[in-house]
Amino acid sequence: MLAVDYSAVPVVVTQKSKRSSSAWFDPEEGVIKVILSNRLPKAEAEKVAATLVERVRKKLVRRIRVPPRRRVYEDGEAIRSGGKWLILSIKETEFRKHPAARIEGSTLLVVLPSGMHYQTQRRAVSALIREHWAKSEYARLLLLADEISRKYFNAETPIEDVEITRQNTRWANICRDRIVRLSVRALFLPKDLLEYLMVHELAHLKAGLHAQHGPGYRRALAEAEPDWRKKERELAVWSHIVPVHD
Numbered sequence: 001m002l003a004v005d006y007s008a009v010p011v012v013v014t015q016k017s018k019r020s021s022s023a024w025f026d027p028e029e030g031v032i033k034v035i036l037s038n039r040l041p042k043a044e045a046e047k048v049a050a051t052l053v054e055r056v057r058k059k060l061v062r063r064i065r066v067p068p069r070r071r072v073y074e075d076g077e078a079i080r081s082g083g084k085w086l087i088l089s090i091k092e093t094e095f096r097k098h099p100a101a102r103i104e105g106s107t108l109l110v111v112l113p114s115g116m117h118y119q120t121q122r123r124a125v126s127a128l129i130r131e132h133w134a135k136s137e138y139a140r141l142l143l144l145a146d147e148i149s150r151k152y153f154n155a156e157t158p159i160e161d162v163e164i165t166r167q168n169t170r171w172a173n174i175c176r177d178r179i180v181r182l183s184v185r186a187l188f189l190p191k192d193l194l195e196y197l198m199v200h201e202l203a204h205l206k207a208g209l210h211a212q213h214g215p216g217y218r219r220a221l222a223e224a225e226p227d228w229r230k231k232e233r234e235l236a237v238w239s240h241i242v243p244v245h246d
C-alpha cells in the first residue's frame, strides 16, 4: 500500500517585515515555504509557523485518493471514486458465486454471495472498491491522453492504451506498442505535473521513438511545453516526495 508522508517535506522559514504571515508548497524546490511577519512576538512565531505548515500539509494530502485496503466499508456510506461521491450499497444474494460491483446512478452496488464469512466479506468489499477506483483512474488517464494529444500535438499522437504499472524507477514510459505506461506513483502527482508527464510521453511519439531524449525530441517537447526544464525539475523533486513501494 502506498502512502505519502508529507511530514517529510522540508520547511523553510524566513522573517519579513510584512503584516501577515503565509505558507505555501513550492513544487520546484520541494519545500514548504513560510514567511513570518516580524511583528509577531517571539513566543507566538513558532506556533503560527506550525499552524501554517500544518494547513499546507493538509492541502497536499488531499491529492491522495487511493482507497485503503484495510478499511472496513459500511453499507450506505459515501465513498469517493473517479472524482465523484458514490453511495456504497452492499447486498447479499444466493444467486451469485462471486462478489461483484457495478455503478447504478450515484450508487456503487456491491453484491456478495450470501453466507460469506464476515472477514472474507470485508476483504471482498475493499478489493472491489479498490478495483473500481483503479478503473475510474484508468478512464481518467485515457481521457487525459486524448485531451493532451489534441491540445498540444494537433491530435497527431494517438495512443493505443494507458497502463498503470508498479515501476518505481521511472514515472512513465512509452514503447512501439503506443501504450503509455504510468507508474502508480504518478497518480500522486499534482494535476499539472501528471499532465506534463503525459506531454513528455506523447512528445516521444511526435518526435519518433528513435529520437530518444535527443535534440529532435527536445524540439517537439519545447513546442508543446516551453517550460519543460522547470517541469522536469519539479518531477525530480516529487520523486523524493512520493515514496517507492516494495
Ligand SMILES: [Zn+2]
Residues within 6 Å of the ligand: 200, 201, 204, 213
Ligand atoms: Zn522520456
